[in-house]
Amino acid sequence: MSSIRVGIIGASGYAGEELIRLLIRHPGIDLRVITSRQYKHRSLESVYPDIGSFRNIQFDDPDNLEKIDSQTDVVFLALPHGAGMHYAQFLYHRAKVVIDLSADFRLKDPSDYEIYYKFSHPFSDLLEEAVYALPEIYQDQIVQSRLLAMPGCYPTGVLLPVAPFLKKGWIDPSSIEIVALSGSTGAGKTLDSKLLFSELADNLRPYGFPGHRHTPEIEQQITKLAQNRCSRVLFLPILAPLRRGILLSIVASLTEEISQQDAEGLALHFYKEAPFVKILTGGIMPELRYVLGSNYLYFSTCVLADKKKLLLLSVIDNLGKGAAGQAIQVMNIKFGLDQTLGLIP
């Protein structure tokens, strides 16, 4: 197969930079367009010397996307929420596939955008068309669609561990409580004084509670996994003094008495063909360092002593499995490549 022709819109942000880093090492890619308003017309090498020397390419102005045409196989949108959808609307009619890393096409109920994102969604047709591109769960739908909405980083860290238990009916979808610690790159490269080094260092800061914008995304997907049994989650995110990575604690009520062996057996079976999901057994708990810089998610299961609750602990890299890595995994699936191509050193 000839190389996949790729564009990245929003290539100077954290997710966009990670996409470049991964795509220039990917054997099947022809990276044609990268955009940035602040770096337009500058070479990649002058902005990121460590990766730029591997690929002679300039940043383009996102207001002039003439280079993206019907020959472009895939465009990644790594833009802030509310900006991505306007580019998606335009590029959906030019390129073959659009992979959007923002939240603009993740939620099916347009009123959720008004409540949680404070805008009214203008593209209801595209919202219908978009597929929630969690690759381990929705591989068949990913192959069918031209507009792929990448899951958020926290939702990815929650949904993969709970999916086997929800599908089997072993946990109550309305009982899920999540506490998650995240590194600061999750907030994007913004000039926010709360993200200054001195504000983050030696600190842990709970935020966005109640009503973090990932709450409806997690609930929407849990409801689907639980065959439309309604979900209400408690979700508390905490900003940690780390650059990248997320550790999540997820507690749910068991609907029947299961053993630790049952829980591990189910998880191992469910993900037996998922190269990026690793189940830890025998009391081993996941640590952040297992996943940093990678596209892996590790999780452990623990049936609590009273057999009434299940504790799931998971770790991902927010820029890897939580963003750029997972988007490339989805691109590989969409174009019929091995899903691990370019993602395992």
Ligand SMILES: NC(=O)C1=CN([C@@H]2O[C@H](COP(=O)(O)OP(=O)(O)OC[C@H]3O[C@@H](n4cnc5c(N)ncnc54)[C@H](OP(=O)(O)O)[C@@H]3O)[C@@H](O)[C@H]2O)C=CC1
């Ligand atoms: N960071 C993370 O861990 C994750 C991020 N995501 C999602 O990916 C997307 C990008 O996130 P992240 O990289 O962190 O964000 P950043 O703020 O770091 O980067 C945003 C990028 O978009 C460009 N940009 C901003 N506004 C516009 C605009 N109006 N028109 C064109 N370009 C614009 C910026 O560059 P310039 O100003 O130079 O044009 C920059 O390249 C977001 O939607 C985020 O939710 C998803 C999962 C995880």
Ligand SMILES: CC(=O)N[C@@H](CCC(=O)OP(=O)(O)O)C(=O)O
């Ligand atoms: C630490 C931090 O601020 N994290 C971000 C979520 C990061 C993320 O990737 O979510 P999206 O894909 O939806 O942007 C937040 O809480 O909004």
